[in-house]
Amino acid sequence: MIEPQVKEFIRSEALFMPSDKLLVTLSGGTDSVAMLAILLQFGYRLEAAHCNFQLRGQETENDEAFVRQLCHQWGILLHVKRFNTQQYAKAHNLSIQMAARDLRYTWFEQLREDRHLDYIAIGHNQDDALETFFLNLSRGAGLKGLTGIAAKHNKIVRPLLNTWRKDLANYLATHTIHFREDQSNAETKYQRNLIRHKVLPLMDKLNPAFRETMQGTLQRLNEASFLYQQGVKAFTDQLVSKNNEQEYIKIAPLLQHPAAATILHELLTPIGFTHSQQQDILNCLSAQPGKQFASATHKLVKDRQHLIVTCHKSIRKKSYPVDLTEKEIKTPIALQWQIKKASEVSLSRHPNFAYLDADKLAAPLTLRLWQKGDKFMPLGMKQFKKISDFLIDNKIPRHIKEQVYVLESAGDICWVVGMRIDDHFKLTETTQHVLVVRLTEKNA
Numbered sequence: 001m002i003e004p005q006v007k008e009f010i011r012s013e014a015l016f017m018p019s020d021k022l023l024v025t026l027s028g029g030t031d032s033v034a035m036l037a038i039l040l041q042f043g044y045r046l047e048a049a050h051c052n053f054q055l056r057g058q059e060t061e062n063d064e065a066f067v068r069q070l071c072h073q074w075g076i077l078l079h080v081k082r083f084n085t086q087q088y089a090k091a092h093n094l095s096i097q098m099a100a101r102d103l104r105y106t107w108f109e110q111l112r113e114d115r116h117l118d119y120i121a122i123g124h125n126q127d128d129a130l131e132t133f134f135l136n137l138s139r140g141a142g143l144k145g146l147t148g149i150a151a152k153h154n155k156i157v158r159p160l161l162n163t164w165r166k167d168l169a170n171y172l173a174t175h176t177i178h179f180r181e182d183q184s185n186a187e188t189k190y191q192r193n194l195i196r197h198k199v200l201p202l203m204d205k206l207n208p209a210f211r212e213t214m215q216g217t218l219q220r221l222n223e224a225s226f227l228y229q230q231g232v233k234a235f236t237d238q239l240v241s242k243n244n245e246q247e248y249i250k251i252a253p254l255l256q257h258p259a260a261a262t263i264l265h266e267l268l269t270p271i272g273f274t275h276s277q278q279q280d281i282l283n284c285l286s287a288q289p290g291k292q293f294a295s296a297t298h299k300l301v302k303d304r305q306h307l308i309v310t311c312h313k314s315i316r317k318k319s320y321p322v323d324l325t326e327k328e329i330k331t332p333i334a335l336q337w338q339i340k341k342a343s344e345v346s347l348s349r350h351p352n353f354a355y356l357d358a359d360k361l362a363a364p365l366t367l368r369l370w371q372k373g374d375k376f377m378p379l380g381m382k383q384f385k386k387i388s389d390f391l392i393d394n395k396i397p398r399h400i401k402e403q404v405y406v407l408e409s410a411g412d413i414c415w416v417v418g419m420r421i422d423d424h425f426k427l428t429e430t431t432q433h434v435l436v437v438r439l440t441e442k443n444a
Helices: 003-012 030-042 058-074 085-091 096-114 126-138 165-174 191-206 210-239 251-256 260-271 275-283 313-317 387-393
Strands: 021-025 045-052 077-082 119-121 240-243 246-250 292-294 298-302 306-311 319-322 334-341 353-357 365-369 405-409 412-416 433-441
Touching: 003 030, 021 030, 021 096, 030 045, 030 058, 030 165, 045 058, 045 096, 058 077, 085 096, 096 119, 126 191, 126 210, 191 210, 210 240, 210 251, 210 260, 246 251, 251 260, 251 306, 260 275, 275 292, 353 412, 387 412
Parallel strands: 021 045, 021 119, 045 077
Antiparallel strands: 240 246, 246 306, 292 298, 298 306, 319 365, 334 433, 353 433, 365 405, 405 412
């Protein structure tokens, strides 16, 4: 029986509590229908969400009709959203699959907030984890990309992640529960489907116990990734120092390290240096000083004893207007906002959301990278704090510190983006209008 297996996985991974309310993402396929049935059987409080991407003609309409009928039959509140996916993909220069992913996850989170739900349940299973492993492997992913899919990440939970698709199908058949079969899942023009229908069956033929073996391998890779990150941080903390606006990477210990290329990758990839640039930097470590490299945001100079990394002054000093009569900004990072009546606002604790008293703001707002000397009064405090000290206190890695943005109102910082608002702009009992700002895309 699959039910005890799922129940134990929820408990062991601390995915959610019996008192939590869940938003179940429901496509109508095997995985999502099985997840809905099992969680309903366990007695969880559920609502369901279905995305109609309008991509497969009548099949898409039939999927929507099926989930509507299923939720009506089982007494579950269903939310349905129709997307113009092709238009969104074209406007954002994305593949159809990536566009659909952006649209659904953004809507799921908004819906969770609006409905005061605790978690979003996704029906990924062990087969999905294997497919993701091989997909990332084919793209040259590092260790982190080979660890599969996380059982829990922020408000996303995957209660079926330790189950196999065939077992979920058997569960549905045993309980005579119908589901929809997405015909596009059989088309091998999609990379994931090619892996599903061609690569994995071949691996099964090579080793009949392949899937169970890989389950253990993914677990060990997750543990190895954790140890890897700890080791990298311990070494880079000794390797890197900062003076004013510059970071200094010691060359001698870097040259002696057996994984120097990996260390450079971890240090330089987040600030925009490409793989080929990293190879060139590595090759010049023993050469004469003076060699220079540049990414979109940073300059690196090879000195005698250090690699000196500096954020371009033009980038750091540049500011971007945030016109509150608009709805979003996409450069340098993606923010969306709207002004609501205080009575209409449901608060989220997620750091990507900021709730500011709109009547205390002076439009237009300004978005920029933080600078030396910047200070603000973190929410809940009664005195100012330098942002540099705030980032240290919150153990923000060095390479991430350089990419932290602030939102200003008339020269006063009202939000350290993605982290904390200023106490002066918090909501109070007298607040009438709220500016809700959402960070929708992390900067590199």
